[in-house]
Amino acid sequence: QVQLVESGGGLVQTGGSLRLSCVASSTIFRSFPMNWYRQAPGAQRELVATISSKGITNYADSVKGRFTISRDNAKNTVFLQMNSLKPEDTAVYYCNLRPGGLDYWGQGTQVTVSS
Numbered sequence: 001q002v003q004l005v006e007s008g009g010g011l012v013q014t015g016g017s018l019r020l021s022c023v024a025s026s027t028i029f030r031s032f033p034m035n036w037y038r039q040a041p042g043a044q045r046e047l048v049a050t051i052s053s054k055g056i057t058n059y060a061d062s063v064k065g066r067f068t069i070s071r072d073n074a075k076n077t078v079f080l081q082m083n084s085l086k087p088e089d090t091a092v093y094y095c096n097l098r099p100g101g102l103d104y105w106g107q108g109t110q111v112t113v114s115s
Contacts, residue, residue, distance in 0.1 A: 002097060002099070002102075003025040004022055004023070004024055004095050004096075004097060004104055004105065004106035005022065005106060006093065006106040006109040007020070007023075008020040009109030009110045009111045011112045011113075011114065012085055012113055014114065015084060016113070017082060018082050018111060019081050020079065020080040020093055020109060020111075021079055022034070022077065022095030023076055024077070028099050029073070029076045029078075029097060032097060032098065033050055033051060034069075034078040034097055036048045036069060036080045037096055038091035038093045040090060040091040045094070046060065047060060048067065048080070049063065049067055049069035051078065057069050063082075066083050066085075067080060067081065067082050068080070068081040078095055085113045087113045087114070088113075089113050090113050091111060092111075093111055094106050
């Protein structure tokens with residue numbers, strides 16, 4: 001069993017920044033891609049960003065150029081730096097790890113962007 005614990009959410013004004021963190025309880029984290037998802041009220045959960053074990057990144061079109069995913073394998077931690085935040089970025093943000101056929105999620109952290 002792997003536990004994922006997110007932190008760093010909060011309330012920010014339009015144009016502001018937040019940095020989310022997700023710490024994994026197992027070093028298995030280091031061998032697999034990590035994902036950040038988000039889910040707004042009444043909407044489906046959507047993939048925001050992915051980083052491979054080697055640091056290759058991919059982003060949803062809606063966040064390209066504004067969000068940056070990174071990882072520190074020595075600390076079993078993945079980050080999501082969010083800049084130029086917009087009200088439509090308001091959501092609960094979840095980190096996700098899929099080692100093999102398993103699927104682990106954090107509890108989520110709320111990000112609210114006020115206009």
